[in-house]
Amino acid sequence: MEDVMSHVHMERMRMLKEIQELEFVAVELNLYLDTHPEEREPLMEYNKVVDRLMHLKKMYEQRYGPLYHFGLSPSAYPWQWIQSPWPWEM
Amino acid sequence: MWVYEKKLQYPVKISKPDVRMAKYIITQYGGPDGELSAALRYLNQRYTMPTERAKALLTDIGTEELAHMEVVATIVYKLLKDAPIEELKRVDLGGHYAQHDRALFWNDANGVPWIAAYVQATGDPVTDLHDDMAAEQKARTTYEHLINLTDDPDVKDVLRFLREREVVHFQRFGEALNHVQSFMEKHPGWKPHPDHQPKPPSEWAPPGGWLPPKG
Numbered sequence: 136m137e138d139v140m141s142h143v144h145m146e147r148m149r150m151l152k153e154i155q156e157l158e159f160v161a162v163e164l165n166l167y168l169d170t171h172p173e174e175r176e177p178l179m180e181y182n183k184v185v186d187r188l189m190h191l192k193k194m195y196e197q198r199y200g201p202l203y204h205f206g207l208s209p210s211a212y213p214w215q216w217i218q219s220p221w222p223w224e225m
Numbered sequence: 226m227w228v229y230e231k232k233l234q235y236p237v238k239i240s241k242p243d244v245r246m247a248k249y250i251i252t253q254y255g256g257p258d259g260e261l262s263a264a265l266r267y268l269n270q271r272y273t274m275p276t277e278r279a280k281a282l283l284t285d286i287g288t289e290e291l292a293h294m295e296v297v298a299t300i301v302y303k304l305l306k307d308a309p310i311e312e313l314k315r316v317d318l319g320g321h322y323a324q325h326d327r328a329l330f331w332n333d334a335n336g337v338p339w340i341a342a343y344v345q346a347t348g349d350p351v352t353d354l355h356d357d358m359a360a361e362q363k364a365r366t367t368y369e370h371l372i373n374l375t376d377d378p379d380v381k382d383v384l385r386f387l388r389e390r391e392v393v394h395f396q397r398f399g400e401a402l403n404h405v406q407s408f409m410e411k412h413p414g415w416k417p418h419p420d421h422q423p424k425p426p427s428e429w430a431p432p433g434g435w436l437p438p439k440g
Contacts, residue, residue, distance in 0.1 A: 148236075151232060151236070152236060154232065155232065155233070155234065155235060155236060158234070159234070159235075162234075162285075162289060163393070165285055166282065166285055166286065166289075166393065166394075166397050167397070169278055169281045169282040169285055169397065169401075170278055170282060170397055170400035170401055170404065171400075172278065200231075201231065202230055202231050202232060203228055203229070203230060203231070204228065204229060204231075205228050207228060216231075221231070222231060222232050222233045222295065222299065223233075223237075223295070223298065223299040223302050223303070225233075225236075
Protein backbone atom coordinates (compact mmCIF):
# COMPACT_ATOMS: atom_id res chain seq x y z
CA MET A 136 0.00 0.00 0.00
CA GLU A 137 2.77 2.42 0.93
CA ASP A 138 4.56 1.63 -2.33
CA VAL A 139 1.41 2.43 -4.30
CA MET A 140 1.05 5.71 -2.38
CA SER A 141 4.62 6.77 -3.01
CA HIS A 142 4.28 5.84 -6.66
CA VAL A 143 1.16 8.02 -6.94
CA HIS A 144 2.98 10.85 -5.16
CA MET A 145 6.03 10.55 -7.43
CA GLU A 146 3.86 10.59 -10.53
CA ARG A 147 2.05 13.67 -9.22
CA MET A 148 5.35 15.46 -8.47
CA ARG A 149 6.65 14.58 -11.94
CA MET A 150 3.58 16.06 -13.59
CA LEU A 151 3.69 19.12 -11.36
CA LYS A 152 7.33 19.70 -12.27
CA GLU A 153 6.43 19.58 -15.94
CA ILE A 154 3.74 22.23 -15.34
CA GLN A 155 6.19 24.35 -13.34
CA GLU A 156 8.77 24.17 -16.13
CA LEU A 157 6.29 25.10 -18.83
CA GLU A 158 4.76 27.87 -16.75
CA PHE A 159 8.23 29.24 -16.11
CA VAL A 160 8.69 29.57 -19.87
CA ALA A 161 5.31 31.33 -20.05
CA VAL A 162 6.24 33.82 -17.28
CA GLU A 163 9.59 34.52 -18.89
CA LEU A 164 8.06 35.11 -22.34
CA ASN A 165 5.26 37.20 -20.79
CA LEU A 166 7.70 39.60 -19.14
CA TYR A 167 9.79 39.77 -22.32
CA LEU A 168 6.68 40.55 -24.40
CA ASP A 169 5.69 43.32 -21.96
CA THR A 170 8.74 45.28 -23.13
CA HIS A 171 8.91 43.83 -26.69
CA PRO A 172 5.22 43.71 -27.70
CA GLU A 173 5.93 43.91 -31.43
CA GLU A 174 8.17 40.85 -31.73
CA ARG A 175 6.43 37.99 -33.50
CA GLU A 176 8.61 35.01 -32.64
CA PRO A 177 8.33 35.12 -28.83
CA LEU A 178 4.61 35.78 -29.20
CA MET A 179 4.18 32.63 -31.29
CA GLU A 180 6.24 30.72 -28.74
CA TYR A 181 4.06 32.13 -25.95
CA ASN A 182 0.86 31.00 -27.64
CA LYS A 183 2.32 27.52 -28.16
CA VAL A 184 3.18 27.29 -24.46
CA VAL A 185 -0.36 28.44 -23.53
CA ASP A 186 -1.83 25.53 -25.51
CA ARG A 187 0.45 22.91 -23.97
CA LEU A 188 0.00 24.34 -20.48
CA MET A 189 -3.81 24.31 -20.69
CA HIS A 190 -3.76 20.69 -21.83
CA LEU A 191 -1.32 19.61 -19.12
CA LYS A 192 -3.16 21.46 -16.33
CA LYS A 193 -6.46 19.91 -17.36
CA MET A 194 -4.90 16.44 -17.13
CA TYR A 195 -3.38 17.25 -13.72
CA GLU A 196 -6.68 18.62 -12.38
CA GLN A 197 -8.59 15.52 -13.50
CA ARG A 198 -6.20 13.35 -11.49
CA TYR A 199 -5.33 15.47 -8.47
CA GLY A 200 -8.02 18.14 -8.08
CA PRO A 201 -8.36 21.81 -9.01
CA LEU A 202 -5.34 24.09 -9.43
CA TYR A 203 -7.59 27.18 -9.44
CA HIS A 204 -10.49 28.52 -7.39
CA PHE A 205 -13.07 31.29 -8.00
CA GLY A 206 -14.70 29.76 -11.04
CA LEU A 207 -11.65 28.83 -13.09
CA SER A 208 -11.74 25.06 -12.42
CA PRO A 209 -14.69 22.71 -11.90
CA SER A 210 -14.81 20.34 -8.91
CA ALA A 211 -15.91 16.75 -8.36
CA TYR A 212 -18.03 15.89 -5.27
CA PRO A 213 -17.26 16.62 -2.47
CA TRP A 214 -15.72 20.11 -2.95
CA GLN A 215 -12.14 19.30 -3.94
CA TRP A 216 -10.44 22.66 -3.44
CA ILE A 217 -9.88 22.14 0.31
CA GLN A 218 -7.99 18.90 -0.17
CA SER A 219 -4.42 18.51 1.11
CA PRO A 220 -1.60 18.71 0.38
CA TRP A 221 -1.30 22.48 0.03
CA PRO A 222 1.72 23.73 -1.94
CA TRP A 223 3.87 24.34 1.17
CA GLU A 224 3.19 20.80 2.36
CA MET A 225 4.37 19.00 -0.78
CA MET B 226 -8.42 40.91 -9.06
CA TRP B 227 -6.11 38.02 -8.31
CA VAL B 228 -6.58 34.27 -8.37
CA TYR B 229 -4.55 31.68 -6.49
CA GLU B 230 -2.83 28.84 -8.23
CA LYS B 231 -2.53 25.82 -5.93
CA LYS B 232 1.13 25.16 -6.70
CA LEU B 233 4.51 26.79 -6.07
CA GLN B 234 6.32 28.60 -8.87
CA TYR B 235 9.41 26.50 -8.11
CA PRO B 236 9.60 23.22 -6.17
CA VAL B 237 10.90 23.51 -2.60
CA LYS B 238 12.48 20.26 -1.53
CA ILE B 239 13.92 20.52 1.98
CA SER B 240 15.43 17.31 3.27
CA LYS B 241 16.70 18.47 6.66
CA PRO B 242 15.59 21.17 9.11
CA ASP B 243 17.96 24.09 9.71
CA VAL B 244 16.63 26.68 12.14
CA ARG B 245 19.67 28.94 11.76
CA MET B 246 19.18 29.18 7.99
CA ALA B 247 15.45 29.81 8.54
CA LYS B 248 16.37 32.80 10.69
CA TYR B 249 18.53 34.23 7.88
CA ILE B 250 16.18 33.47 4.96
CA ILE B 251 13.18 35.09 6.68
CA THR B 252 14.64 38.45 5.61
CA GLN B 253 13.58 37.68 2.04
CA TYR B 254 10.04 37.27 3.39
CA GLY B 255 9.72 40.42 5.48
CA GLY B 256 13.04 42.27 5.36
CA PRO B 257 13.76 45.58 3.56
CA ASP B 258 14.75 43.89 0.28
CA GLY B 259 12.44 40.91 0.61
CA GLU B 260 9.62 39.69 -1.58
CA LEU B 261 6.83 41.46 0.34
CA SER B 262 8.57 44.79 -0.20
CA ALA B 263 9.07 43.99 -3.88
CA ALA B 264 5.48 42.86 -4.56
CA LEU B 265 3.92 45.82 -2.76
CA ARG B 266 6.32 48.33 -4.32
CA TYR B 267 5.53 47.29 -7.90
CA LEU B 268 1.81 46.65 -7.49
CA ASN B 269 1.46 50.07 -5.87
CA GLN B 270 3.58 52.05 -8.34
CA ARG B 271 1.78 50.78 -11.45
CA TYR B 272 -1.17 53.18 -11.09
CA THR B 273 0.93 56.24 -11.95
CA MET B 274 2.91 54.78 -14.87
CA PRO B 275 2.47 56.58 -18.22
CA THR B 276 2.95 53.71 -20.69
CA GLU B 277 1.08 50.48 -21.34
CA ARG B 278 4.35 48.55 -21.14
CA ALA B 279 5.25 49.89 -17.71
CA LYS B 280 1.74 49.27 -16.32
CA ALA B 281 1.82 45.68 -17.59
CA LEU B 282 5.37 45.00 -16.41
CA LEU B 283 4.77 46.27 -12.87
CA THR B 284 1.56 44.21 -12.67
CA ASP B 285 3.31 41.06 -13.88
CA ILE B 286 6.54 41.36 -11.90
CA GLY B 287 4.55 42.37 -8.80
CA THR B 288 2.47 39.22 -9.24
CA GLU B 289 5.57 37.07 -9.71
CA GLU B 290 7.02 38.54 -6.48
CA LEU B 291 3.90 37.36 -4.61
CA ALA B 292 4.67 33.87 -5.89
CA HIS B 293 8.28 34.28 -4.68
CA MET B 294 6.99 35.31 -1.26
CA GLU B 295 5.19 31.98 -1.12
CA VAL B 296 8.36 30.11 -2.16
CA VAL B 297 10.39 31.87 0.58
CA ALA B 298 7.62 31.19 3.11
CA THR B 299 7.66 27.51 2.18
CA ILE B 300 11.45 27.28 2.65
CA VAL B 301 11.21 28.89 6.10
CA TYR B 302 8.16 26.83 7.09
CA LYS B 303 9.93 23.59 6.16
CA LEU B 304 13.24 24.55 7.77
CA LEU B 305 11.44 25.37 11.07
CA LYS B 306 8.96 22.52 11.06
CA ASP B 307 9.14 20.34 14.19
CA ALA B 308 12.24 22.18 15.47
CA PRO B 309 12.61 21.64 19.24
CA ILE B 310 12.43 24.76 21.44
CA GLU B 311 16.03 24.18 22.55
CA GLU B 312 17.14 24.47 18.90
CA LEU B 313 15.20 27.72 18.47
CA LYS B 314 16.80 29.17 21.60
CA ARG B 315 20.25 28.12 20.41
CA VAL B 316 20.04 30.28 17.28
CA ASP B 317 18.38 33.19 19.08
CA LEU B 318 14.88 32.42 17.81
CA GLY B 319 13.56 32.30 21.39
CA GLY B 320 12.13 35.79 20.89
CA HIS B 321 10.43 34.64 17.71
CA TYR B 322 8.98 31.65 19.54
CA ALA B 323 7.69 33.90 22.35
CA GLN B 324 5.75 36.07 19.90
CA HIS B 325 4.97 33.75 17.01
CA ASP B 326 5.79 30.14 17.94
CA ARG B 327 6.84 28.53 14.62
CA ALA B 328 4.46 30.70 12.59
CA LEU B 329 5.85 32.91 9.87
CA PHE B 330 6.10 36.62 10.39
CA TRP B 331 7.30 39.50 8.19
CA ASN B 332 10.56 40.41 9.82
CA ASP B 333 14.20 40.56 8.82
CA ALA B 334 17.08 38.27 9.84
CA ASN B 335 17.45 40.25 13.08
CA GLY B 336 13.76 40.09 13.99
CA VAL B 337 12.97 43.68 12.97
CA PRO B 338 9.36 43.79 11.72
CA TRP B 339 8.45 44.92 8.20
CA ILE B 340 7.50 48.58 7.76
CA ALA B 341 5.97 50.43 4.80
CA ALA B 342 8.92 52.85 4.89
CA TYR B 343 10.97 50.13 3.13
CA VAL B 344 9.14 50.99 -0.09
CA GLN B 345 8.54 54.19 -1.97
CA ALA B 346 6.27 55.59 -4.66
CA THR B 347 7.18 59.10 -5.82
CA GLY B 348 4.67 59.36 -8.68
CA ASP B 349 7.55 60.19 -11.03
CA PRO B 350 7.83 57.19 -13.36
CA VAL B 351 11.53 57.75 -14.10
CA THR B 352 12.34 57.90 -10.40
CA ASP B 353 10.13 54.94 -9.54
CA LEU B 354 11.63 52.70 -12.24
CA HIS B 355 15.13 53.54 -10.98
CA ASP B 356 13.89 52.59 -7.50
CA ASP B 357 12.65 49.26 -8.90
CA MET B 358 15.97 48.53 -10.57
CA ALA B 359 17.80 49.28 -7.31
CA ALA B 360 15.35 47.01 -5.46
CA GLU B 361 16.17 44.12 -7.81
CA GLN B 362 19.90 44.61 -7.27
CA LYS B 363 19.50 44.71 -3.49
CA ALA B 364 17.45 41.51 -3.57
CA ARG B 365 20.05 39.84 -5.83
CA THR B 366 22.85 40.76 -3.40
CA THR B 367 20.86 39.47 -0.42
CA TYR B 368 20.24 36.13 -2.17
CA GLU B 369 23.98 35.87 -2.87
CA HIS B 370 24.72 36.44 0.83
CA LEU B 371 22.17 33.76 1.74
CA ILE B 372 23.70 31.30 -0.75
CA ASN B 373 27.10 31.91 0.94
CA LEU B 374 25.56 31.09 4.33
CA THR B 375 24.51 27.51 3.55
CA ASP B 376 26.04 24.25 2.31
CA ASP B 377 22.68 22.54 1.80
CA PRO B 378 22.34 21.87 -1.95
CA ASP B 379 18.49 21.83 -1.79
CA VAL B 380 18.37 25.27 -0.16
CA LYS B 381 21.05 26.66 -2.48
CA ASP B 382 19.08 25.46 -5.52
CA VAL B 383 15.92 27.43 -4.66
CA LEU B 384 17.92 30.51 -3.63
CA ARG B 385 19.75 30.41 -6.97
CA PHE B 386 16.44 30.32 -8.84
CA LEU B 387 15.18 33.34 -6.89
CA ARG B 388 18.45 35.20 -7.45
CA GLU B 389 18.25 34.61 -11.20
CA ARG B 390 14.73 36.07 -11.33
CA GLU B 391 16.03 39.34 -9.83
CA VAL B 392 18.54 39.60 -12.68
CA VAL B 393 15.80 39.12 -15.30
CA HIS B 394 13.49 41.64 -13.58
CA PHE B 395 16.31 44.20 -13.49
CA GLN B 396 16.77 43.81 -17.23
CA ARG B 397 13.04 44.20 -17.98
CA PHE B 398 12.75 47.28 -15.71
CA GLY B 399 15.71 48.82 -17.56
CA GLU B 400 13.91 48.30 -20.87
CA ALA B 401 10.70 49.80 -19.45
CA LEU B 402 12.70 52.78 -18.15
CA ASN B 403 14.25 53.44 -21.58
CA HIS B 404 10.81 53.24 -23.14
CA VAL B 405 9.27 55.60 -20.57
CA GLN B 406 12.09 58.07 -21.15
CA SER B 407 11.58 58.06 -24.90
CA PHE B 408 7.81 58.38 -24.35
CA MET B 409 8.41 61.47 -22.21
CA GLU B 410 10.74 62.97 -24.81
CA LYS B 411 8.03 62.50 -27.44
CA HIS B 412 5.31 63.87 -25.12
CA PRO B 413 6.95 66.82 -23.40
CA GLY B 414 3.57 67.97 -22.08
CA TRP B 415 2.95 64.72 -20.18
CA LYS B 416 2.81 65.17 -16.43
CA PRO B 417 2.14 62.60 -13.74
CA HIS B 418 0.09 65.31 -11.98
CA PRO B 419 -0.85 68.94 -12.77
CA ASP B 420 1.81 70.57 -10.59
CA HIS B 421 4.68 68.46 -11.91
CA GLN B 422 7.68 70.48 -13.13
CA PRO B 423 8.94 68.76 -16.29
CA LYS B 424 12.69 68.25 -16.39
CA PRO B 425 14.73 68.13 -19.58
CA PRO B 426 15.71 64.53 -20.38
CA SER B 427 19.38 65.43 -19.85
CA GLU B 428 18.63 65.81 -16.14
CA TRP B 429 17.18 62.31 -15.70
CA ALA B 430 20.29 60.40 -16.62
CA PRO B 431 23.55 60.88 -18.54
CA PRO B 432 23.28 60.90 -22.34
CA GLY B 433 22.44 57.40 -23.55
CA GLY B 434 21.01 56.44 -20.18
CA TRP B 435 22.52 54.34 -17.43
CA LEU B 436 22.31 51.04 -19.21
CA PRO B 437 25.27 49.73 -21.19
CA PRO B 438 24.69 49.75 -24.95
CA LYS B 439 23.29 46.52 -26.36
CA GLY B 440 25.31 44.03 -28.42
